[in-house]
Amino acid sequence: MMIRKGLGLAVLAAMLGLQGCASIVSDSKPEVGVYSTPTAAKYEIVNSKGMVVASGVTPGRVLLESGRGYFKGEDYKVTFRKEGYQESTVPLKTTVNGWYWGNILIGGLIGMLIVDPLTGAMYTLPDDVTGTPSLLETAQAVTQ
Numbered sequence: 001m002m003i004r005k006g007l008g009l010a011v012l013a014a015m016l017g018l019q020g021c022a023s024i025v026s027d028s029k030p031e032v033g034v035y036s037t038p039t040a041a042k043y044e045i046v047n048s049k050g051m052v053v054a055s056g057v058t059p060g061r062v063l064l065e066s067g068r069g070y071f072k073g074e075d076y077k078v079t080f081r082k083e084g085y086q087e088s089t090v091p092l093k094t095t096v097n098g099w100y101w102g103n104i105l106i107g108g109l110i111g112m113l114i115v116d117p118l119t120g121a122m123y124t125l126p127d128d129v130t131g132t133p134s135l136l137e138t139a140q141a142v143t144q
Contacts, residue, residue, distance in 0.1 A: 029120075032092070033128035034060045034078065041082040041133055045092070048075050058131070066094050067120020074123070080131030088133040094123040 034043050036058040045054040045062060054062040058080070068074040073094030080088045115121075 029063050029065055030125050030127075031061050031063055032125055034058055034062060035128060036080050036082070036088075036131040036133065038082060038085070038133070041080045041085070041131060043081075043131065044079045046077045046079070064092075064125055065120060066097075066123040066125050071122075074120070076125075078129050078131060080133050082133050084136055085133035086136055088131045090129055090131050092125060092129050094125055097122055097124040 034045075034056065036043070039058055041058050043054075043056060043058055043060065044052055045064070047053050047065075048068060053064065053076070056062070064076065065074050073096075075094060076092040078090045078092055080090070
């Protein structure tokens, strides 16, 4: 019975040691809200390699990868377009996830140096991004 209990504790400790705090608590593919003023603007999201990863009409929500490789966060550019308005591009940058620092207390070195950096969970994106295309001068002259 004592051996079985010791084995159970060892398995539990190993499972905890193989996980990172940010990987457990947050998602490496967070949902980001996409908004614009004025609304109903078309948007296109491009990753750091220049590939279009999402598009749609505001308001919208998209799932985006927060990591692009070992210890590398993924940054995006969101371009907003609407007829009669000047195109607007907004950067969408990752930051280090606050839960990543929980590895110091809970996840240990394996979580800090391997799990969270590999899964991309060590990074996070803002909850939303908002574009503000400005009215074109020709459109302003027509409305006056």
